[in-house]
Amino acid sequence: MKTFIVTLLLAFAVSAQAQLISATVGVNGLTCSMCARGTEETLKRLDFIDTMWVDLNTLEAHITFKKNVNTPIEKIVQAVEDAGFSVRDITAIFNFQNQKIGKDEHVDFGNDVLHFVGIDNQTLNGPVALRFIDKPFVTKQEFKTWSMKTSMTCYKNNKKDSCCPTNVTESKRLFHVTLAS
Amino acid sequence: MKIAIIFAFAGLLFSKQSVAQELFINTEPASNMPMRSYSIRLGEENFAKDRVFFTRTDLEFMYGFSSELMVDAMVHASNFYGNYSFNNFGIYAKYRLHTNDGFKSHFRIAAYAQAAFGTQRNTFADVELAGGNRGLETGLVFTVLKDHLALSSTLGVITLVPDVNFSQGIIFQKVANYDYSLSAGYLIYPAQYSNYKDLNINLYAELLGKYITYNKVETDMPGMIMSEHGTVLDLAIGPQFIINSISKIDLAIRSRLISGVEGFPTPSVLIRFEQMFYH
Numbered sequence: 001m002k003t004f005i006v007t008l009l010l011a012f013a014v015s016a017q018a019q020l021i022s023a024t025v026g027v028n029g030l031t032c033s034m035c036a037r038g039t040e041e042t043l044k045r046l047d048f049i050d051t052m053w054v055d056l057n058t059l060e061a062h063i064t065f066k067k068n069v070n071t072p073i074e075k076i077v078q079a080v081e082d083a084g085f086s087v088r089d090i091t092a093i094f095n096f097q098n099q100k101i102g103k104d105e106h107v108d109f110g111n112d113v114l115h116f117v118g119i120d121n122q123t124l125n126g127p128v129a130l131r132f133i134d135k136p137f138v139t140k141q142e143f144k145t146w147s148m149k150t151s152m153t154c155y156k157n158n159k160k161d162s163c164c165p166t167n168v169t170e171s172k173r174l175f176h177v178t179l180a181s
Numbered sequence: 182m183k184i185a186i187i188f189a190f191a192g193l194l195f196s197k198q199s200v201a202q203e204l205f206i207n208t209e210p211a212s213n214m215p216m217r218s219y220s221i222r223l224g225e226e227n228f229a230k231d232r233v234f235f236t237r238t239d240l241e242f243m244y245g246f247s248s249e250l251m252v253d254a255m256v257h258a259s260n261f262y263g264n265y266s267f268n269n270f271g272i273y274a275k276y277r278l279h280t281n282d283g284f285k286s287h288f289r290i291a292a293y294a295q296a297a298f299g300t301q302r303n304t305f306a307d308v309e310l311a312g313g314n315r316g317l318e319t320g321l322v323f324t325v326l327k328d329h330l331a332l333s334s335t336l337g338v339i340t341l342v343p344d345v346n347f348s349q350g351i352i353f354q355k356v357a358n359y360d361y362s363l364s365a366g367y368l369i370y371p372a373q374y375s376n377y378k379d380l381n382i383n384l385y386a387e388l389l390g391k392y393i394t395y396n397k398v399e400t401d402m403p404g405m406i407m408s409e410h411g412t413v414l415d416l417a418i419g420p421q422f423i424i425n426s427i428s429k430i431d432l433a434i435r436s437r438l439i440s441g442v443e444g445f446p447t448p449s450v451l452i453r454f455e456q457m458f459y460h
Binding site: 026030033034035039041045056057081082085086088 | 203204212213214215216217218245247248277280282283284285286287326331368373374375376377379381423426427429457459
């Protein structure tokens with residue numbers, strides 16, 4: 001039985017051949033341009049960011065990433081928090097190459113793992129927008145809706161859990177994503 | 182007149198033109214500066230008494246150790262106590278305890294401590310750690326930011342004031358001192374941001390109070406001790422100009438509303454420049 005479970009979990013663990021192209025990151029907790037500039041300057045410390053600008057009215061950071069470098073999403077979230085604020089939402093465009101995904105598929109992406117929620121089996125090719133749906137990045141109502149679409153406790157508990165496959169190691173950051181409409 | 186100003190300011194706060202600001206002039210918000218960024222402040226507080234012009238210079242260096250912890254090291258010099266000279270220095274640290282962020286809103290709570298080291302003694306009962314007495318203040322800051330309104334309140338206790346103030350045969354032995362404030366801020370320009378180069382003009386109104394309890398001792402009658410207490414409540418109003426979203430000029434006029442014990446003379450005028458640095 002244990003062997004079966006391990007085999008099943010490994011089956012969900014897929015390594016992605018993907019490149020993060022750009023992201024739009026909404027920032028919560030600020031209103032003023034000085035705070036927005038502080039957030040932008042903190043994000044600019046990340047060496048994998050190519051260009052970025054912050055919309056001072058919608059308070060969204062629009063980021064493009066350097067090619068062929070590791071682009072950990074976790075560091076973006078951490079940088080916003082280091083600036084003293086919180087990430088409201090993230091939508092990111094990845095360039096995939098024949099990436100097979102399906103419901104509750106866990107896909108390695110550098111030091112992050114992307115857990116796909118609420119989607120049918122399909123193959124991703126070319127630029128695809130993914131929306132991050134972890135609890136801090138969605139409304140309470142949306143969180144309830146997405147919770148209904150997965151039985152895995154890692155989503156409801158907002159942390160790595162016993163349901164996660166073996167590629168979600170201690171050092172990796174787990175993110176839950178879905179296809180952006 | 183004072184009441185008219187307060188109501189006019191309240192009217193501005195509740196109108197629906199723009200968004201709030203929380204870079205208060207006379208108090209610190211519960212928010213901190215970004216991690217590994219620093220700023221330098223140079224300010225002057227001025228007042229006149231008996232046709233003599235008094236000025237105090239404040240030089241501050243602020244650093245964000247983490248998103249939760251910032252530290253402010255400050256030195257003060259003035260001619261309040263004779264010739265213009267060094268008064269005291271202090272360390273202020275603030276730790277953000279609670280954060281509840283929303284879109285263009287937040288509620289935050291921070292704890293702070295300020296230690297002031299110096300040898301000056303005021304000639305009145307009020308305690309002044311910024312540029313005067315030595316002592317320790319600890320307290321909490323609560324800041325609410327919601328769309329058009331930024332409100333912040335500070336509640337602190339000033340303790341460990343080893344030196345007593347004195348004045349012509351009277352010694353003020355401090356028993357307990359409570360510091361409190363209520364600050365409000367509002368962005369009046371621009372109505373909508375276009376980029377970081379937009380000049381920001383903010384208006385602030387701040388109620389700054391202290392409740393002082395002390396023993397008054399007549400030096401020529403050592404056995405004569407009178408317990409007294411009183412409130413000092415000031416209103417500070419002023420504009421703030423933010424240039425390139427990185428430099429800040431503060432102006433504030435402070436006047437006394439309640440003078441239960443004698444404090445620093447008012448009205449006083451604050452002028453201050455601050456430059457942020459990111460690295």
